[in-house]
Amino acid sequence: MESSAMRETTEIAHQLAWIAVDWGSSNLRAWGLDQHDKVIAQASSDKGMLSLKADEYEAELLRLVSDWLPTNAPTKVLVCGMAGARQGWLEAAYLPVPTRLDQLSQGAVTPGLAGSQLHIYLLPGLSQTHSATAHFDVMRGEETQLAGLVADTPDFSGLACLPGTHAKWATLEAGAVTQFTTYLTGELYKLLARQSVLQHSIGSDDLNDAACRDAFVTAVSESYEAPETFSSRLFGVRAQDLLDGRLPTGKMRGAVLAARLSGLAIGLELAGACREPSSQAPITLIGNQALCQRYTLALNAIGFQTRHVDGDEAVLAGLRLAHHALKA
Amino acid sequence: MESSAMRETTEIAHQLAWIAVDWGSSNLRAWGLDQHDKVIAQASSDKGMLSLKADEYEAELLRLVSDWLPTNAPTKVLVCGMAGARQGWLEAAYLPVPTRLDQLSQGAVTPGLAGSQLHIYLLPGLSQTHSATAHFDVMRGEETQLAGLVADTPDFSGLACLPGTHAKWATLEAGAVTQFTTYLTGELYKLLARQSVLQHSIGSDDLNDAACRDAFVTAVSESYEAPETFSSRLFGVRAQDLLDGRLPTGKMRGAVLAARLSGLAIGLELAGACREPSSQAPITLIGNQALCQRYTLALNAIGFQTRHVDGDEAVLAGLRLAHHALKA
Structure with a gap:
């Protein structure tokens, strides 16, 4: 001592x-x-x-x-x-x-x-192995944020989304994760915005601006309704920059096209993640406010309701739950 | 003199x-x-x-x-x-x-x-402006390869595909291009294979190898039939590398996963480019032999026939046609 x-x-x-x-x-x-x-x-x-x-x-x-x-x-x-x-x-x-x-x-x-x-x-993280469908998936860290959802509601059921570089969608049934899927959305956006032929067309968007918001929501719907057009609509962003006389000039041009690219990427994710509005329960978005607001705008546009749980609060609640379980 | x-x-x-x-x-x-x-x-x-x-x-x-x-x-x-x-x-x-x-x-x-x-x-190149549908597109160079198709057959009609970094699909009717669409396929593949989270999983494929060919064709069908799963199947390639005990080891592992990634990207393009097999006429592929063979494998897998026109021969035929038109 x-x-x-x-x-x-x-x-x-x-x-x-x-x-x-x-x-x-x-x-x-x-x-x-x-x-x-x-x-x-x-x-x-x-x-x-x-x-x-x-x-x-x-x-x-x-x-x-x-x-x-x-x-x-x-x-x-x-x-x-x-x-x-x-x-x-x-x-x-x-x-x-x-x-x-x-x-x-x-x-x-x-x-x-x-x-x-x-x-x-x-x-630990979570893994999923459906060999028959070649649907393999992993998460590490997000499971603890999801655990935050069951801290107060042990038998929580519902669909949860954690937007980000690798966006995770998880189906919870009576307090358990029954299946989950990762979408490369954030990483796709960054690669396309910064390193593809689109890099000269893409600026920074601001969804508080009406023109950006319109471009975003329109693009979400396009990808959601016709995901098979995703790859061609990407090149279309470049072509639009070359040809579309109605686009704003200056900084707003890059902002509107960034909003469109973001909408195309998120819309593709939503096409995979929520095809069937089987329940009227809101989708739980876990993460920072700005990104969850973006997802709320996108999900509302295609007819889904959302609720927001702060990412830090979720992970702390999940760690508390794990700590209690250790003591038990 | x-x-x-x-x-x-x-x-x-x-x-x-x-x-x-x-x-x-x-x-x-x-x-x-x-x-x-x-x-x-x-x-x-x-x-x-x-x-x-x-x-x-x-x-x-x-x-x-x-x-x-x-x-x-x-x-x-x-x-x-x-x-x-x-x-x-x-x-x-x-x-x-x-x-x-x-x-x-x-x-x-x-x-x-x-x-x-x-x-x-x-x-000149060709442009397309459908403001109502936000379908803007451009090509510059490929139109001359397409012109090669009408050099011998002035009223050529059919669907033509020029695979590549920015793959072009054009509908020809009686010797005219009536519409065309660019897919970012080759660029998407390169960005994902070299600069994304997948980069450590992806090697070089060889479609003469049966395991690569199977992985490629399976992935083509998955993207073609369910394009909304594209972004999640991308992350799935990484998860498969982590979890799938049936994958080969060594160099073949990266080769099989590269074939899968290529198939996912090309399958997404085909989902957009040829949804409706309205005609029994083969799709004309214009380009180098290796890439056109890859596309033939993909198109055959989803029920389309192809014919191949060498890219160099096509561009020369198109330039000859333009030269004759100048003299006329």
Whole structure:
């Protein structure tokens, strides 16, 4: 206890019960929580999985949270995301769907850290294997955001969408993920906007602008109703820039064409993700506000209702649920 | 005539009647033809439109063909392709469809070159503007290959496809292009294979290999029958690499996944280009043999017949037709 006594125990350390971490490919965020699961400290860094070797994770985490730690016992740390990937800290093998979201912690793994102040639990991702249809899919990190949906409603059922670089759509039935599908939407948009023949036509859109909004919504409907035209409508954006005398000039031209490209990409996703409006229940969008507003505009245009859950709140709720399950 | 006599007149120069040039974005090819339209000389360079300023075209062409030129009069040179683009030598404005392919030379423009040994005709491209449906499209170079189809059959009707980075599909009716559509297929494939999350999974395919051919044909059918799944099947290629125990190992793994990606991209194009097998006439594929064989495999798999026309022969036939029209 000598060495511990040397360190000043902070106010946070007196209250800290456990630590929640969302460790992605390009950054990590850590929250310190008290025994009532209230956030009492926060930290983040840009050291994601892509910039760390397996033996560098502990030091990076300690760099962020060592001031929070009590001295009397190791602190539990629940980690979701790419830290649990094969190329991360230690592999937490994918759980195959269907999986109940309140049981993610059953697949957690713990790196052996002799004498560490941290007791780490790396949560698993989810996998899907339908060999017959060649429908393979994986997620890692999003499952914990989905778990946030069942934290208050253990038997939650419904369709959830997490927009982004690799947008995830998951079907939840009575608290379990029964199937999910990843769409390359965000990555497709970026590649086309920045590195294709379209790069000279595409600017930055602003969906608060009526012309951008119109272009976006029209493009969503076109892709949704005729997904087979996607690849030709992409080239059409370039041709429109060359030929369409009705397009605005200056900065608005690139903005309108960016909105159109975004609408084409999202509309293609929606064509695959929600063909059958089988239920009147709203689709749950999980993520940041701007992107979820974009998806709401798109989904409303094709007749679906949505509700929005903040991405940070969802992942924290999911990590809390996993922490409770560990204790149980 | 003094200065002309100083130059040795070559055998080619005695026979040369005119010069045909296909001047693309990244290279140019020139053919010297005699009065019977027989090729008697060939030259090429990598100085395409992208690497030349407007005032550099004549010198580059002379560098290749000056030895061919007779001394008694300027030589007619018919040029198709990007040299006629706005950012090329001199803009030959797009002709709007419908356009008869034997009348391309009516849209040709001639750069003013005082005292030049060359009399240049830059052929126009084609444009399409359906404002109501936002279907804008352009081609520049491919129209001359299409003109090759009507050189022998002035009233040719049928569906033609020119595979490539920007694949073109054109409907020909009685010797005229009535509508056409560009698909970003080749560019999509390259972006996804080299710069997306798929890049670590994709190798080089070989459609002579049965496993590659099966993966290709299966993927073509999947995209063709369910184009709305395109974006999710892309991510599925990555997930399959992670999860599918039945995939081969080593080099064949990347080859099979490359074949699958190629099939998904081409299948999406075919879903847009040939939904309705309204006619039993074969689809005419214009281009190099390997790519046209790939498209034949794809089209046969979904029930269409094809015939192949070599791309070089097509462009030369189209330039011959334009040359005859100029003389008429």
